[in-house]
Amino acid sequence: MSDRNSHRHLAIVAPGSAPDASARPLVASREGAEESDLMLVGDLAKAVGKTVRAIHLYEELGLVRAHERSKGRYRLFAQDALVRVRWIIKLQNLGLSLSDIQALVRGQNDAASAKFAAMRLSEVYVAKLVETQSKLAELKALESELQASLEFLSTCHSACESEVLVHSCPTCERHPEHPTPPELVAGSRVN
Amino acid sequence: MSDRNSHRHLAIVAPGSAPDASARPLVASREGAEESDLMLVGDLAKAVGKTVRAIHLYEELGLVRAHERSKGRYRLFAQDALVRVRWIIKLQNLGLSLSDIQALVRGQNDAASAKFAAMRLSEVYVAKLVETQSKLAELKALESELQASLEFLSTCHSACESEVLVHSCPTCERHPEHPTPPELVAGSRVN
DNA sequence: CCTAACCCTAACGTATGCGTCAGGGTTCTG
DNA sequence: CAGAACCCTGACGCATACGTTAGGGTTAGG
Numbered sequence: 001m002s003d004r005n006s007h008r009h010l011a012i013v014a015p016g017s018a019p020d021a022s023a024r025p026l027v028a029s030r031e032g033a034e035e036s037d038l039m040l041v042g043d044l045a046k047a048v049g050k051t052v053r054a055i056h057l058y059e060e061l062g063l064v065r066a067h068e069r070s071k072g073r074y075r076l077f078a079q080d081a082l083v084r085v086r087w088i089i090k091l092q093n094l095g096l097s098l099s100d101i102q103a104l105v106r107g108q109n110d111a112a113s114a115k116f117a118a119m120r121l122s123e124v125y126v127a128k129l130v131e132t133q134s135k136l137a138e139l140k141a142l143e144s145e146l147q148a149s150l151e152f153l154s155t156c157h158s159a160c161e162s163e164v165l166v167h168s169c170p171t172c173e174r175h176p177e178h179p180t181p182p183e184l185v186a187g188s189r190v191n
Numbered sequence: 192m193s194d195r196n197s198h199r200h201l202a203i204v205a206p207g208s209a210p211d212a213s214a215r216p217l218v219a220s221r222e223g224a225e226e227s228d229l230m231l232v233g234d235l236a237k238a239v240g241k242t243v244r245a246i247h248l249y250e251e252l253g254l255v256r257a258h259e260r261s262k263g264r265y266r267l268f269a270q271d272a273l274v275r276v277r278w279i280i281k282l283q284n285l286g287l288s289l290s291d292i293q294a295l296v297r298g299q300n301d302a303a304s305a306k307f308a309a310m311r312l313s314e315v316y317v318a319k320l321v322e323t324q325s326k327l328a329e330l331k332a333l334e335s336e337l338q339a340s341l342e343f344l345s346t347c348h349s350a351c352e353s354e355v356l357v358h359s360c361p362t363c364e365r366h367p368e369h370p371t372p373p374e375l376v377a378g379s380r381v382n
Numbered sequence: 383c384c385t386a387a388c389c390c391t392a393a394c395g396t397a398t399g400c401g402t403c404a405g406g407g408t409t410c411t412g
Numbered sequence: 413c414a415g416a417a418c419c420c421t422g423a424c425g426c427a428t429a430c431g432t433t434a435g436g437g438t439t440a441g442g
Contacts, residue, residue: 040418040419041419041420042419050400053399053400054399056421057400064381064382065382070419073407073420074409074418081381083374083377083381087374087378088378090336093329094337097397097398097399098399104379105379108382114351114357115347115351115355118344118347119344121376121379122341125337125341129337136327136331139323139326139327139330140327142284143324149312149316150316150317150320153309154313156310157313160304162306164305165305166305168305172305183277183281184316185312187281188308190255190272191256191296191299191300231388232390233387233388233389241430243388244430245430247390261439263437263438263439264389264391265388265389265390265438265439266390288427288428289429290428383442384441385441386441387438387440388438388439388440389437389439391434391435391437393432395432396429396431396432397429397430400426401426401427403423403424404421404422404423407418408418408420409418410417410418411415412414
């Protein structure tokens with residue numbers, strides 16, 4: 001946590017009309033259940049597990065927006081920025097690049113109606129669901145291969161002698177359960 | 192497939208001793224069940240779904256080796272190169288970088304015994320198994336979120352009117368099953 | 383011998399997602 | 413008012429895994 005952020009007050013400047021120049025509490029203390037409305041970029045970053053640089057980048061790309069700026073041009077983020085950045089992170093984990101996300105955001109912003117926006121979003125999510133499911137299948141297959149390989153290799157640990165060299169593995173008879181070694185094992189011995 | 196590779200013969204040059212300069216069939220036809228022993232880099236690349244450049248890179252990094260070279264310095268790969276490259280690809284899919292794989296290969300080559308090599312390999316595979324399982328968990332969670340989001344969004348499609356603007360979504364009452372929208376939906380509306 | 387289709391080496395280019403200065407303000411505490 | 417701890421805006425740097433171009437041989441068929 002920003003050690004020194006705990007008792008801060010910043011003056012804001014309203015975005016639309018009257019530039020509220022009067023000092024007003026914006027970033028309150030974090031003690032107990034007391035939660036403030038606005039936060040600095042460092043707070044946002046820490047809350048979502050990203051760096052300040054990353055948040056800056058997202059803003060540059062139009063993926064997040066500060067709710068307002070302090071008099072000193074500090075970015076002041078509202079709570080919904082947390083939701084937004086977490087959303088970005090999830091999309092990244094789903095395999096979207098930042099420019100994919102940029103396109104998605106634009107599509108949402110440009111949508112004439114909520115219904116249309118929902119349709120666009122659905123299209124992307126359907127595609128990603130399919131991709132995710134095939135990734136899942138692939139990873140499950142790899143998981144099985146790893147397990148089979150580890151089982152195979154455990155026999156090497158228990159039944160093989162220290163003098164045996166790798167190059168004689170092809171003629172090894174110590175793996176009754178595995179007539180042929182798993183690919184993850186076979187591949188390591190080729191060269 | 193290399194369209195023109197189908198009737199090739201290359202003279203080889205032996206690696207160790209007598210440089211067998213006599214012409215000898217090396218890359219045979221691919222028709223029917225006839226399979227040859229050696230292949231050119233392009234054939235290997237196509238067989239594993241990588242580019243020639245990628246194979247070259249793997250060789251540079253010491254991850255694969257051509258069995259021999261033709262008189263004209265063409266790389267001639269044996270069948271086990273297929274096993275090897277597929278192994279490399281699987282390791283990549285498991286999240287190892289090429290230099291991780293390089294280290295792994297060196298570790299295997301340097302291993303004094305088969306048993307020791309097996310132990311080293313096991314260590315890597317155990318770590319990757321754990322990683323893979325947590326990735327699986329993460330992806331499953333994302334899959335569920337996608338499904339929940341799509342279900343939520345389908346209500347938008349069926350129950351929302353075209354005139355409704357996105358900004359009024361926060362007060363929408365059309366989602367009885369979802370008191371609060373899924374994060375993948377909520378995040379798309381913040382800005 | 384000619385040519386299409388490959389292959390070789392060397393080396394620079396590319397896209398992504400931040401990391402990392404540099405140079406200079408801002409806030410809040412004491 | 414001093415100082416620590418942040419924040420701001422550029423802008424260049426970086427690692428990965430190849431892509432691409434350049435310039436030049438090689439193979440095998442016709």
